[in-house]
Ligand SMILES: Nc1ncnc2c1ncn2[C@@H]1O[C@H](COP(=O)(O)OP(=O)(O)OP(=O)(O)O)[C@@H](O)[C@H]1O
């Protein structure tokens with residue numbers, strides 16, 4: 056008992072605090088992931104659960120991985136996912152950067168209000184908000200009508216439209232993803248920009264740089280970690296997004312999340328679903344690695360005493 | 364309301380001041396280069412800078428001296444163009460700076476926090492201002508190398524700011540500010556972050572850099588010794604106002620107010636009343652010293668006026684026998700601190716007040732060098748010309 060207490064006082068706290076996230080990761084990430092990997096190497100059987108190893112089937116069956124490359128359905132789904140997620144990420148960056156920058160430049164009281172507004176959408180159900188967009192994009196909505204009128208106003212007669220076909224397109228997917236994930240871009244960017252020393256901007260101005268040059272030379276390079284953090288926080292969930300493409304997307308060009316869901320629920324092909332899931336994860340590990348490298352480098356620079 | 368400096372008085376022969384009397388002549392200023400006319404700055408209802416008038420000459424090292432929060436940085440920021448004056452105008456080299464953005468001013472600033480770009484190497488930091496200059500890449504590289512040599516940082520050119528020491532960072536900031544050859548360099552507490560030894564060394568480095576480049580320096584500091592070491596002239600600020608402008612000697616020997624007298628160096632002050640005025644000399648009654656004493660008069664004094672008499676510790680002589688001097692007062696040593704080369708005495712005056720006296724230990728203490736000991740009865744004396752009369 057006393058030995059335990061001693062251990063606890065000497066280093067128990069530290070070990071415990073460091074241990075918790077590891078335990079969490081092992082229990083809720085690594086273990087499930089290993090199960091999924093194991094499942095992806097099984098063979099589909101008409102049993103419950105619908106997969107098995109050995110018996111009539113090969114013990115390890117990598118056929119699913121081969122199918123990823125032979126069946127164009129998967130390649131196309133991956134491509135659609137990457138493009139949609141990529142476009143959404145770039146748009147989030149273009150919209151979110153000025154917003155994050157503005158947040159750092161307004162007065163303290165405004166900053167609190169505006170930050171609240173950025174987070175406010177999370178207080179209503181995500182599904183509700185997607186349904187609201189569906190209503191807005193529908194053929195008979197005032198929103199669509201407004202955009203159609205605008206379109207007809209600025210384009211030649213020949214291109215006139217009754218309404219803009221927005222629903223069930225990749226455009227709709229990207230639009231709703233940008234709307235949904237924008238706060239995930241703004242918040243890390245804001246956290247990054249807010250830490251920058253305003254005296255650096257003044258120093259650059261003092262040395263002859265106009266505001267645009269100050270942004271290019273001083274603000275932008277220093278905000279790269281924030282851009283990467285925000286970019287990954289948008290890109291990774293967007294690439295695996297299921298709900299948004301299911302509700303507003305083009306059913307003929309499904310994204311990868313939809314494929315996984317369909318394989319599980321409709322086709323009851325758990326091994327194939329697992330295979331796709333593993334492939335998606337491998338695809339996402341790349342960017343995450345880049346991110347952690349940047350993070351480590353940024354933190355390394357700081358602990359070395361970047362701030363005098 | 365910077366008072367006109369006192370006309371140079373004939374220095375009393377026994378004045379312990381090491382300064383040549385010519386130093387007291389109103390310092391002849393070089394061509395006026397900066398004019399600050401009635402400049403005020405308010406932040407909301409708070410007045411940070413109040414009606415400041417200053418003229419600073421070309422090639423001068425000018426110090427803004429004052430306590431924390433007295434508006435030194437704010438004044439500097441208005442010169443650099445980061446803040447607009449609420450009232451008044453600033454002229455640099457005859458040009459009205461109103462509405463001129465920071466990037467178009469011939470002014471560079473060394474920030475209180477240095478503000479070195481953390482994502483650029485030492486070399487690129489120094490080169491940063493030069494990219495706005497029309498010069499070839501070779502010229503630019505030459506200039507950077509010249510600056511690196513000037514601040515002795517050549518071996519560190521490729522390092523990032525977090526890989527060099529605080530003193531080196533400070534030199535990067537200086538080199539970066541000097542690289543574009545500004546007409547005016549503003550230094551905001553340039554040495555505050557350095558330790559004592561490095562600070563003294565850097566003070567002389569700054570002075571030598573200034574004399575080599577001929578750039579006008581405005582140095583902000585709250586360290587009076589630093590101001591006196593560095594500056595040709597000093598402006599003493601208090602709560603947004605300039606209280607006095609003058610050479611270090613003028614400020615030290617002829618402070619125009621109790622604030623300036625107390626801010627620069629140690630001083631003892633006593634309430635006094637003018638009894639008689641005879642030419643250069645004012646006789647004042649000092650209750651704390653229980654007598655009437657002679658002091659050099661100041662303009663505008665009238666008989667019967669209440670004034671303050673201020674005495675610097677080193678201007679007072681201490682002796683165990685009554686000296687033959689004009690102003691003598693008896694007291695008792697209450698405290699004494701021996702510093703080796705000199706000693707500081709705290710002497711109780713007849714009225715019960717304490718006065719500080721600084722005496723050089725010209726001889727060894729055990730050979731009679733120490734003029735007085737604890738609880739000794741002593742006689743203090745001072746020259747009329749050493750006493751400062753303050754009318755505020
Ligand atoms: N942007 C601002 N808004 C409101 N008040 C300010 C602002 N900048 C400065 N002040 C106030 O103006 C006064 C003068 O500030 P300033 O920075 O000029 O002082 P300082 O003399 O440089 O002091 P220190 O020696 O501590 O650097 C301070 O009381 C400060 O609180």
Ligand SMILES: [Mg+2]
Nearest residue numbers: 435436475551
């Ligand atoms: Mg300051």
